[in-house]
Structures are given as structure tokens and as C-alpha cells.
Amino acid sequence: MNYYIVLILIAIIFIYHLFILILRMNSSKRPIPDNLKDIYSEVEYEKWAKYHKKSVSLEIIESIIKFIALFILFAFKVYAKFASLFNGELANQVLGVVLLSFATDFLIGIGFDYYKVMVLDKEYGLSVTKIGTFIADEVKDLVIGFGLTYGLILFIGYMHKLLGDWMILVVFAFMLVFVLVISLIVPTLMKIKYRCDDLEEGELRTRLLDLLHDNGYEVRKIGVINQSKRSTTGNALFTGMGKFKTIILFDTIIDQLSTDELVAVFSHEVGHGKHKDTIKNYLTNSISILLLILVSWLLINYNSLYTDFGFETVNYGFTFIILSEVILEIASPIRGIIGNKISRIAEYNADNFACSLGYGEALASALKKLSNSNMADLNPHPLIVLLKYSHPTMSDRLKNIYSHVLIKQEEKND
Template sequence: MHPFLIAILVLIGLKLATELVLDWLNLGEVRRHADRIPEAFAGVMDEETYKKSVSYTQTHTRFGMIETAWDAVVLAVVLASGVLPWLFNGLTAGLGISLWGQALVLFIILIALSLPGIPLELYSTFKIEARYGFNKTTFGTWFSDKLKGLLLAAILGYPLLCLLLWFFQALPHTWWLWAFFAFFGFQLLLLLLYPRLILPLFNKLSPLPEGDLRARLLKLGERTGFSAQTIHVMDGSKRSTHSNAFFTGFGKFRRIVLYDTLVEQLDDVELESVLAHEIGHYKKGHVPKMLIISALASLAGFGVLGFLAGQAWFFEAFGFQVADGMVPALLLFMLLSGLFSFWLSPLLNGLSRKHEYEADAFARNVMGDDPQPLVTSLHKLTEKNLGNLTPHPLYSAFHYSHPTLLERETALKGGTV
């Protein structure tokens, strides 16, 4: 077995062990507080709901441990068994070595690699989420979503793959730099297309009806400099009772979107505070900041890929040859990148949480320096979503892009987190 493959298998095992330890720590923290609601959360939910949230967290975490182990085993088998070069050689023999054929080979392999996770996804959606009253989707809707996603990937992603392969062939020394520009441009294009063309394919968006709520929210937009012609309500309830609010796109393509479940769960003042939080992300420049970070990460990634694509040992470790070209290099990079980016999760989540604190502070100020509307909203959303009130700090660092409820409430009320 090639030394680099051995190193990768060790890294898979190390990542798996770390994730399982984090899950185990989180379960232990939940069990430690399972008998009664901690005093700090006495007003968030009643005893019955708290017990249900504990059960949901435990069930979700244990199933997550199974998913994590399964994904690690599948990845290890795929990398070490020789199935990747076997698939590549077989498909190349049938589809040819043309640019279009090679892009199709990569596209088909990526679809095939997604199949082992489908049974677990179905169980999570139709068993666990349904057991706790969250799932509202039907198998038909689920299947339709998958089919639409596949078609979108073919329409949007396949031409991008062809373009990346063309850069590799036409510009052998600087292809990775041009590939980065194409990829980043594609990301920006998706930001433009998503609110107008992609999101409506999956959900129905309806303008918020005339009334006090609409007037209140549009007035909020005016006084914060976040002009919006309309506010949309999304039929999220056809899939789940989980709730959310967000804005998407930028410029003239910007849209404010509220889940219909959120509108049902919160009163007008609370909805105003939630929207003020989302506007806070816009006013604080969080979207362009994250785009810059994403661009730098992508540039670094393509730089590494550009180096690896010229190294014989990288191909040989997994049963390929350098002459096999760009497809194996790109495929392997996509499979392996998560093994390295996982260790950066605490840093990225830390930045995300900093942005959440800033958006919370903006919302508090906009609401007349009153933290209570947003605090009450967070309480209600935590209760309705059976949120984990007592996550382990290490688990939170790796998995939470938002501060915990107690951290956010403390910061909103002017305390030290």
C-alpha cells in the first residue's frame, strides 16, 4: 500500500475518532442536565418540551455518529479498494477522452459516490424528523427535490466542469488560476440566480400580504437603509416545521424571505427583531467578508490542486496514472479536502459567531436598545425546534456556526460571554 494512501487512511481514522469523541462529549453534557431544566433556561420551555428536546438531541446525535462512521468507512473503501480507477477506466472506455466525455465521466462518478448516503438520509427525514413532528415532506417531494437538484447540477455544473478541463488542456501551467476565476465567477452567478430562478423551483414564494406586519417590516427596512420592494413568505412548512428567515442575493436581485412557519410562531415585534438581525448581517458587510474568505480559500485550494495534478505519487497512491489527466486529480481533491478543512471548523465557526453577535447587537439597537424582542424570539425558536440548551463547548466549537442560546442572550443583555 502506498505511503500517502496509508497517511490518508490514518487521517480518516483520526477525523472519525475526533468526531465521535465530540459526539460522546455532547451526549454526556446533555445527560448531565437531563433530569431538569437548568435554572438559566427556566423560561424557555416547560418540562415536557425540555424532555422532548433532550430526547431529540440524543437521538439525532446517536444517529449522527452512525452517519459519521458510515461516511468514513465508505470513503476509506472507495479510496483503498481501487473502485475509483476501475470506474474511471470503464467509463472512459465507453465515453471517450474528449473534453465533454471526461466531464461526463466525473459527473457520473460524483453521482455514484452520493448513492451510499441516501438510505441514511431517508431514515433521518422520514423516521427521526417525523417521530419528533418536524418532517412534513412526502417521498414524492423528496424525490422531486433530488431530481431537480440533479438537473440543476447538469445544467449549471456540467458546463463548469468542461470549462475547468479546457483550462487544464489549454493552459497547462496557469490553468489552476484561471479555474479559480471561473469557479468564483460561478459562485457569484449563483448568488444572482438563486433568489429569482433556483429558489422558486423548490419552494413557493408569496409576497407578504398587506397589513400591519408588512408595513412594520418595510418601515424597518427604510429606517435601516435596507430598501426592499417586497417581503416574501416561503412555504417551508411543506417540508418541515423548522423555521428560518434570511435575505438572499444582492443589489436588485436581493430578496427578504420569511418561512411561513416563522410567521406563525412569532408575533409582529418578534418578527421585526429577527428581520433586524438579518439586516444587521447586510449592514455589517458580513456577506462580502465571507465571499472574500471563500475566494481566498478557493484560490488556495486550486493552488494545491494545481500542484497535486503534476505529482505522479498523488495519482499512483490511489491507482491512477498521471496520464489519466485532470479528472482523477479533481475527483480525489474533492474527496480529500474535507479531511483537512474539518480541522479549520472552529476558526470558521468562530468568525461566524462573531458575525452573529454583531447582527444581534445591530438588531438590539434598531429595536430601541431593547434586547427583549430578539431574546423572546430566540426562546420561541429554540423551543419550537427542540434546540439543545446544553451543548458541550468543544462540540459547539466544531459544529455550531451560531452562539448558543445562553451566549446570545447574555451578549444581548450586555453581559460577558
């Protein structure tokens, strides 16, 4: 019975993914909102539409192949067969399943990654990645991903063997610390893949320090990351808990934006800090982690799930596969709707904070420039926004920002 339920669920998940991708594919047919007409020139928009079509088509092909592979792995009980090649030790049994899962994902993904980064994005001027960097990135992602996943599953497995049901508490406490530590060492983690220099002395540095200082923060470091080695897309990060913050700028964003616009982007980030969004995020994440651990515990104790797929007894690696490929995927629309709604409200509030400091117009022009260079989709389907968008659409953000700019101007005139 479990066998058929899982297979049917995998098929439903695939159809859902396909439906989302087809909706995304069609967004170039929808009219551009009036307030975004100046983002792309006519030639650029045509170029964007072509790029969008090709990159979504690529995702559709990839999701079809992934579905077929996953379906075969489950339908022919390959996980258990592969794990039986290893000896019966807990660590080896888990290794067999996790290895098979990572190997399939890697072998399917690498070709698509290569085509996207090294061919398609290059053709459209979004990527400048050299083959050496591409290979190094792929290897680092694989090793880190595999190491973390395998380590975590083993930890949960041994805790369950040792403590039984009490493992819920221990694993939960461990995960709370783990997530906190990861968020604190983001700048260090980025050094695995990027070179990070200190921002040189000058107007930008002084104004960023002033902005943070005026709002009660201490700056630990302003780092610049060499993203230009890989692509032309820009980004900026603002990390750290409490008063102490680390700012990380991608060098691409420094090239694209004026000093005013860069300070505006960070006044938005300061807004997140002022509204305690990092702490709120941490609390919501904690609830999701607890739910995940409870579900894992239910799965671990559901013996027929393993025997139906060819295992003799519980395999913690297979628990992880069911959790990540089936349960999380089935729950993803609900998680997406709730999580993204909360996030979009926080984004509006952070924009409003930037406006209150007088950076509304500079923020709007920064967002427009970034939409252009990131080849953003200007008019996503409302259903995609509801399910997938952690930020409001560019059109909605600009409407909101300009309404605040107007209010501020009227206040001045009075």
C-alpha cells in the same frame, strides 16, 4: 507511499467525526444554563433528549457506513477500475469517477435521509413532508449537485489542458463571478424547490418596509416560502448585494412569531447589512477559493498520486475526490475554528444592532421560541461550539442581548 498516507488520513478523519458525534451525543447529560430553563417544559425536554439521542445515533451509523465505503473505494483502487470502463476521453474519464462518488453517496444517504425525514422527524412532529415531496427534493438535490460538480471539474480540466499553469487565474476569475451570481440568484434558486408568494399587505409588510427604508435599503421583494409543506422549523433570509435587498420568510416563522418578533429578527439581519457582513464574507470566501484552486493545481501536477491509485495519468475527477474527501476534511478543524469565530463576532454585532433599535427583548423572545420549535441543543460542548458553531450558543446570545437591554433602560432612566 501516497496510497498508505491517504488510507491513514481517511481513518483519522473518520475517528475525528466519530469523536465529534460522541461529544454531541452527551450534551443531553449536561445541565441546562439558567437563562434557558424556560425554553422546554420538563416533558418537552425529555422528548428533546430522546430525539437528540436517536438522531445523533443515526448520524453515527451513517458515518461508519460511509467510512467503510470510502475506505473500500480507495483501498481497492475502485475509482480507477470504474473509470477504465469508460473510453479514454477526458470527459468520460472524469464522468466515471464522479458518477461512482455520487452513486455511493446517494445510495448510502437515501436510506438515512428517508428514515430521518419520513420517520424520526415525523414521530417528533418536526416534519410533515409527503413522500412525493421527499422524492422530488432528493432527485433535484442529486441532479443539481451532480451537474454543478461535473461541470466545474470539466471546466477546470479543459482549462488545465488548454492553458497549463495559467488555468489558476482563469478558474479563479470564473469562480469569483460564479459565487457572486449564485448569491444574487438565491431567491430564484429557491424556487426550484419551494413555492414563493409575495407577503400579503398588512402590518408586518408595512413595518418591514419601514425598517429597511429607515436604514437606507430598497426592498425588491418580500417573499414567503411554503416550508410548512415540509417541516415545522422556521427561518428567514435577507439577500442581495448593496442597497437592494430581497427578504424571504418561511411561512412557519410567520405562524410562530409575533409581528414585533419578526421585525426584531429582521433588525438583526439589517445589522448584518449595516456591518457589510455579506461583502466581508465574499472577500473571505474569495481567499478560500484561491487557496482551494492552488491546492487543486498542486494535486493536478502530482502525478504519482494518480498512478498509486491505479490511474494511468491525472484524472481531474480523482483530484476532486482527494480534495473533498481528504484535504478539505483534514483542514476542517482549522477552517471551522477561524471561520466560525469570525461569524460569531458578526452575529453578536448584528444582535447589538437590533438592540440599539430597541428590539432587544423582542429578539430574545423570538430566539427562544425558535429554539423550542427547532428542537435546539441548549448546551453544546464548548469544543463543538469552537469547531462547528457559526452562531454563539443561545445562552451566550441571550446574556449579551439582555446586557444591552439593561444599558438601554439605564440610559432612558437618566
